[in-house]
Amino acid sequence: MSEVQRRKYSQEEKNAIFDGEFMPHIDSMYNFGYRLTFDEDDAKDLVQDTYLKAYRFINSFEQGTNAKAWLFRILKNSFINEYRKKSKQPTKVDYQEVETYYNSDDVHYQSTSDLRAESVKDMLGDEISNALNSLAVDFRTVIILCDLEGFTYEEMAKILDIPIGTVRSRLHRARNLLKEKLQGYAQNMGYNTDVDEE
Amino acid sequence: MKENASGERKTQCSDESKCFELLESILDGEMIDSGKEVLKEKLAKCQPCFEHYHLEQAIRDVLKTKCTKQAVPTELADSIRKQIQDIK
Ligand SMILES: [Zn+2]
Numbered sequence: 001m002s003e004v005q006r007r008k009y010s011q012e013e014k015n016a017i018f019d020g021e022f023m024p025h026i027d028s029m030y031n032f033g034y035r036l037t038f039d040e041d042d043a044k045d046l047v048q049d050t051y052l053k054a055y056r057f058i059n060s061f062e063q064g065t066n067a068k069a070w071l072f073r074i075l076k077n078s079f080i081n082e083y084r085k086k087s088k089q090p091t092k093v094d095y096q097e098v099e100t101y102y103n104s105d106d107v108h109y110q111s112t113s114d115l116r117a118e119s120v121k122d123m124l125g126d127e128i129s130n131a132l133n134s135l136a137v138d139f140r141t142v143i144i145l146c147d148l149e150g151f152t153y154e155e156m157a158k159i160l161d162i163p164i165g166t167v168r169s170r171l172h173r174a175r176n177l178l179k180e181k182l183q184g185y186a187q188n189m190g191y192n193t194d195v196d197e198e
Numbered sequence: 199m200k201e202n203a204s205g206e207r208k209t210q211c212s213d214e215s216k217c218f219e220l221l222e223s224i225l226d227g228e229m230i231d232s233g234k235e236v237l238k239e240k241l242a243k244c245q246p247c248f249e250h251y252h253l254e255q256a257i258r259d260v261l262k263t264k265c266t267k268q269a270v271p272t273e274l275a276d277s278i279r280k281q282i283q284d285i286k
Contacts (some may be wrong), residue, residue, distance in 0.1 A: 011286070023278075030274065031267045031268050052278070110215060116253065117252040117253045123260060128265055143261065152227065168222075168223070182257075
């Protein structure tokens with residue numbers, strides 16, 4: 001967000017922006033909150049908090065720009081700054097794990113699994129969802145933003161306050177980790193054996 | 199390894215890291231204009247690229263279609279509106 005002083009919106013304009021540009025994203029916001037916290041009440045608090053902040057700082061929102069990305073950035077910051085601090089059960093120490101493990105943007109892109117497209121297509125929603133939920137929060141987040149919500153790399157960079165190169169590499173790693181999980185499921189289910197059944 | 203699917207594609211990719219990065223960007227919608235031709239060429243000529251592309255595409259598809267959205271509690275929107283009303 002730029003420091004430029006913007007004109008202030010009138011009460012009417014504020015209402016219009018809030019109802020017309022902010023509220024329509026409540027479903028996506030709630031889902032993001034839920035997939036970050038795995039708790040309905042926490043997700044509700046996060047979303048509520050985000051909307052209150054959005055209203056309070058509505059003058060720094062530039063009409064016509066991407067409201068959804070703006071809201072997601074607020075939610076993500078609330079999650080990091082407030083939720084994680086007060087949470088009784090912090091989402092493990094994902095960040096540390098992520099930083100020590102994968103601290104560089106230079107990824108060598110490679111195929112890390114023998115998983116086949118056909119086995120993936122046969123998987124159930126629960127398996128996919130569980131695999132996604134099992135990823136560390138940073139990895140889970142980029143997948144949610146990209147694949148579930150359809151944000152571009154550039155939007156994700158703004159939401160997460162990281163360079164585009166990091167978005168790209170984190171996404172690649174996230175999907176590789178996801179594939180490892182899915183491959184585990186596939187093996188258990190016998191999906192990846194090449195059987196011809198009709 | 200399935201052999202019948204490979205046809206005339208080469209079985210080794212000459213620059214897997216670059217190719218896969220490119221394919222993933224294309225799938226993520228990052229190279230809308232320039233991507234199509236490159237993609238066509240890669241998929242026609244290189245088996246590892248072909249397989250990687252289809253696996254990555256399948257992953258994105260199932261994520262999009264099978265990670266169902268959590269139903270939003272009905273009272274949430276009302277409760278937000280009420281609180282906004284209070285600070286207006
Ligand atoms: Zn190739």
